[in-house]
Amino acid sequence: MNQLRDNLKNLGLSPNHIFQQVKDAISEDLAGGQDLTSVATITQSQVSTADFTTRASGVVSGLHVVAAVLEYCGVNHYEVLVDEGAKVSAGKVLITAQGNTQKILLAERTALNFLSHLSGISTLTNQWVSEISGTKCQIRDTRKTTPGLRMLEKFAVRMGGGVNHRLSLSQAALIKDNHIMAAGSISDAFNAIKKMYPDKSIEIEVDSIDQLKEAITLKPDLILLDNMSTNQCSEAVSITNGLVKLEASGGIAITNAKAYAVTGVDYLAIGSLTHSAPALDIGLDFRKGK
Template sequence: MTSPQSPPPQRVELTLLPIGTRPGDAESGAAAGGCGAGCACGAEGHAGEFDPLECGLDPDLAELLAAAGLDPVQVEDVAHLAVEEDLDNGVDVTTVATVPEDAVATGDFTARQAGTVAGLHVAEAVLSVVCTDDLEVERHVADGDRVEAGQVLLSVTTRTRDLLTAERSALNLLCRLSGIATLTRAWADALEGTPTRVRDTRKTTPGLRALEKYAVRCGGGVNHRMSLSDAALVKDNHVLAAGGVAEAFRRVREEFPGVPVEVEVDRLDQLEEVLAAGADLVLLDNFSPGQVREAVALTAGRAALEASGGLTLDTARSYAETGVDYLAVGGLTHSAPILDIGLDLRQERRD
């Protein structure tokens, strides 16, 4: 949560890439981000290396997204997809009918309940692809901040029609990501003072994995593998197919020698074989806290250990006190309730 001593909100103006245009289109204008050499947007005439920070979004916003570990082009694509789904090749009929075309408004994205915020720059990206006029934002808090009910997170001044058209798409992403960050923060708080960290799984919403795992980081958690290609996780079906734990591990090491290998066990008597094979990390599936404690003692630092299955916030501390390195919690992403955030129109005027 921000304090009375916090710096004043930062007011910035974003250059825009309106919905329905691509970087480099004549109607989008030179100020609308523009394409760099080798842009992946599909426009003709590009050559050279691809620089995601030169494609689409306002360059400063793209830099902020990249600094957070997000791909600006992917965020832009998600923003376009969300808005295009909402418009369904039409227009916002309610807003067009009720709001004068030249009206300008300021809206406040306001927390309706306490929690941890994530996805503010993603919401800005949604706004930037909808807005057809100047877009000015004031950033009152940052991703990862704890906020209270009634606290203003982000203020936006732009054409009223554009603001209302973008409202739900921006809020859907902001509320979803903030809900994940809030739930993750509850787990991180439960583990505070221990070396154990909570981390996510691949149980994410298709197309939103990078954003949802970013929200986990905002909540104080850590990420497991981002995809099937950056780490190996040998589970029971792999063991069955390979003919044994040691054989499954050997095949992965032989085929992909530089990839970290985690092996799942569901009994203590499997642990020594996995450790002897050289596993980097062992997943203890559905172990009780007492069994995890035994596994920590048997492992004696030869590999990292991760507990998974049946974990709850009520039992998190008892698992952490065993000395296990990680708690794997799929619910961080697949079952997090949203954080209730709304958009309040503060003023309306005509230029």
């Protein structure tokens, strides 16, 4: 357990948070009872060896979350065979586990749920990153994450080669259209935040070149170009002339990502990385005779 804690910390993950998520997931699966199928069909003394194996190629992440699931379920003999963020082909064994058969089966679905979901995010992120290779632009995630899984989903984005936007509402300020409407203007919203939180990063969302010009005068840390065309993004890059970092969001698909990236913006904010990534097909297979 101590080694697992160190591994999670080295990956930028909170061990206590991961262990609590694993506990909650297993508790949800058992719902106060026991695994009826396994208890009825498998003796308490049976021991097996099982492999977590990819059924499709992709970028894997969440391997050490699987380790946490295994350990929580009482399966302490396992080996993680690939690195987090590794590109793998179909048929690759990612983790081998040996132990009580009932305990391995208890861990199976929860472990695969985490692993397949996170690897799906990493795989999709890597596809976006590859699409804009050769530009200075970076792929960033958003707060469009699954409630309770933000830390892990943003970790999966990093493993896919993307970078993280703010992790929480309290980490940095993002002035959006509704804030502008409620405060009265971009300047009013910006100045209010600057007065109350002078040391916090501030990003301003704009949806027109006129708003961009107002935002630039305030010298924010970042400006978000909302639903702007590639031509508008190019114009924005020219106007800011490197004074403020720019992020494009809205109306961006993987098919036009490169066109946005070459405009010179610093980031593409892609919500689909976390809210629409398909799970990577991964399975758990017992070895015959073991």
